[in-house]
Structure formats: structure tokens, C-alpha cells
Amino acid sequence: MIEKDLGFVLRRYNFRETSLIATLYTSRFGKIRGIFKGFYTSKREFSSTLDIFTLNEFVFYPKRSEIWLVSFADLILDYSFLRETISKARLGALFLKLIDRTMQLWDRNFFVFHLFKDCLYWLNQKEELKTSYIFLIKFLALCGFRPQLNHCLTCEVELKEKAFFNTSRGGLICKNCYGSFNFSYEISKETILSFLYIQETTFPQVLRLALTLNCRKEMDYILREFFLHHLEFDIFPGFPLPAPQEEELLALPPAERVAASKRGVYCG
């Protein structure tokens, strides 16, 4: 049966003289692999350059074999801003690589598609810093790897103050149970609430959240450990963004400090 869908180009390579094989992340079919026969022969059916990151409309023929025939590709959005700023390119590449590595072929996830689309949009709206945390936190939840942050993993008491993150258990331990876990990292209540706010709030409201340097430091720890341990994926060096240290920022004249805070570098 013939199908039409929107999809991002995640990866591509040339096939024989004139054709192209690409990995796409589509809205309704999830990750698919497609062959574009005659792509380099200027076929009218392929009006898109099919660059990495581009969003296109595709017509294809789903079947049991791994590679599907794609008969039509029309460019919808090219996200060329990603090629103009290194930090944005790096974050976009991190999002794309995570989707490609984590999502299985034909594993449909409409919400991952829209998270990627929304985050690329907000990356272009000078919201790099927050968008990067929002993508990673929401992506984990959508893939079924939601860190347990509401209750202590051991005694199940509701967490009302600071707690301790335990990587192998994938969540928080209260101060009373902390003694029995050797490798746990203290997390402030502010960070726990920020993490939960991001998990539960949609765009654009989620961007209202202010992230202090301490909150970012603790989120960096949780995210890096969680991705490494549960998805075997190191989110560094693509993350976090280069940002001034608190001391550097305080050394700035007040006007520049305000400008830096407006850029979202520091939201204390």
C-alpha cells in the first residue's frame, strides 16, 4: 500500500551511481529506511536535497523488508540556521543521534517526532540552553526511561526536600535510606522540581522555567549518568552548552550581566 508522511532525514549514503539510501524519522511510521531510486538523475519527484535535518513530505511503499521504496520527496523545512552556529549544530546533531541510536525501525512514536520538531524550532528562537534540557528530559520520558523523582525508591516516602540520585536504581533515595547506597549524588529540591516541571509541561510554557547554575550542574549529572547507564550513550561532548562560570558572570559589569541573563546563559 502507498503511504504519505512527514519525516526528518537522520542519515544518508549514496547507493550505486544514481540512488540514495536514507534513514528517516517519520511522524506516523517512526524510524524507516528508504531507497530513493534515481535521486541523482534530477527526477521531478525528488525536489528536496534530502540534507540531514531537513523535514520533507515523502511518499513510500511500506513492506516487510528493511528498506522501503520512496517515490516522492518534497522539502517542507530545511533548518539551515543549524549550519550557521556551532553550538546549535552540535545540539541538533546530539538530538538526531539520540533518536537514531535509541529508536528501533518501525517503532512508531508520534511524540518523539513532535519533540524533535518543537526543539529544532526553539533552538532557532534563542532558547538553546533550556531547549537542550527540555529535549533530553522529555526524550527519556517518551522512551520509557523516566527517572523516579517523586518518591524514594526504597521506602517510597514522598520526597519533600533534597534527596540523593542513585544511577543504577535510576532515581532518588531519601536521606533516611541514603546510608545503604554508596554511590549517590545529592540533588536539591529545586532541581527535582525543575526536572518534574519539564517532564510535565508543554511548549511554550515549559520555557518559563529559570535554571540556576546549581540546578544545571545537578541536571547535567542526572542526565549524563542516566543516559550512560540506561541507554549506553554519552551525551558529552555535545552537552552541556559552553557557558560562563558563576564567578565569571559576577565579574561582568551589571549591564553585560543582564544581557547574558537575557540570552538565557544564566537565569539565576
Ligand SMILES: [Zn+2]
Ligand atoms: Zn527512603
